[in-house]
């Protein structure tokens with residue numbers, strides 16, 4: 001097998017950039033995209049922020065009230081509610097441009113994809129670098145969106161590389177540069193290494209990826225368990241054999257039921273939701289999938305439709321997580337519910353393949 005050439009493409013500050021796109025005046029201001037909770041006021045969290053807002057310490061996941069405090073001195077700061085449908089439309093446009101340049105296209109999420117381009121660049125990293133630049137130009141020309149691309153011999157290094165220089169970055173790590181590139185990076189740069197693992201390494205006085213090479217695989221396995229330990233051992237050496245797999249983002253699975261009686265009672269509906277989750281989970285499992293988006297659907301007694309969905313931080317195949325989120329969505333959807341509900345549905349989308357132990361994404 002010849003050298004592989006893999007791209008990881010990640011759209012910059014995605015939701016906030018979409019907002020700038022439809023309102024270019026925002027570009028000079030701090031922009032925060034917010035997921036408001038139903039408790040009203042400023043309760044809720046930041047989904048993402050543009051780079052001006054990030055300079056003030058605003059980042060994904062912090063409470064909206066913190067972000068407002070941090071941006072106190074910027075009277076021009078803008079706080080906008082999320083508009084998933086609009087972001088999806090932009091994403092689909094950009095993905096269709098990107099897809100044209102791939103031998104194999106793997107959609108990961110709204111703002112992320114892997115491309116295998118080994119054949120079309122004939123394993124040549126110079127050609128790969130040009131192709132990546134062409135993709136960036138095409139996405140900018142046709143969709144007005146900026147993205148960052150990482151180019152290397154596998155998904156792991158391509159992903160680390162796309163994150164290396166942001167926004168609007170292009171980082172090419174050719175085979176002979178892998179060791180040098182990885183070695184100097186903070187251990188945290190390895191996808192799947194979270195705060196807990198990082199803290200353990202800090203205690204051992206390990207800071208950069210090169211430090212990890214002092215540990216053999218047995219020690220790592222003992223410390224972190226066989227799966228995670230082996231993953232870290234390989235990742236430190238830039239080893240990842242996971243292929244880029246063709247993936248269609250539009251597929252989703254759903255289950256729907258007609259209720260024994262029309263109702264808007266939480267307990268009654270939750271019982272039904274939990275059962276639907278069990279059935280849906282069976283389908284997901286059978287198809288060897290993980291999902292990243294969960295939604296519920298009401299068909300109300302007047303036959304109108306109501307849906308609510310949320311995006312998880314990481315893909316999962318877990319039933320409890322499915323039920324927990326579906327219940328949460330149910331609770332939120334019932335807050336201002338006037339009609340009773342006749343049919344009830346649960347769906348999962350943003351599907352990805354549930355993969356083997358070596359896969360980096362299974363840690364997300």
Ligand code: TTP
Nearest residue numbers: 010011012013014015016047048060061111166
């Ligand atoms: P990211 O790719 O993590 O972040 P980003 O695109 O906003 O910024 P950048 O890549 O330039 O660092 O996430 C992609 C989108 O997913 C993001 O625009 C908003 C959403 N998101 C959330 O809603 N909540 C979160 O906690 C995170 C991390 C992302």
Ligand code: CA
Nearest residue numbers: 010011012111
């Ligand atoms: Ca992104």
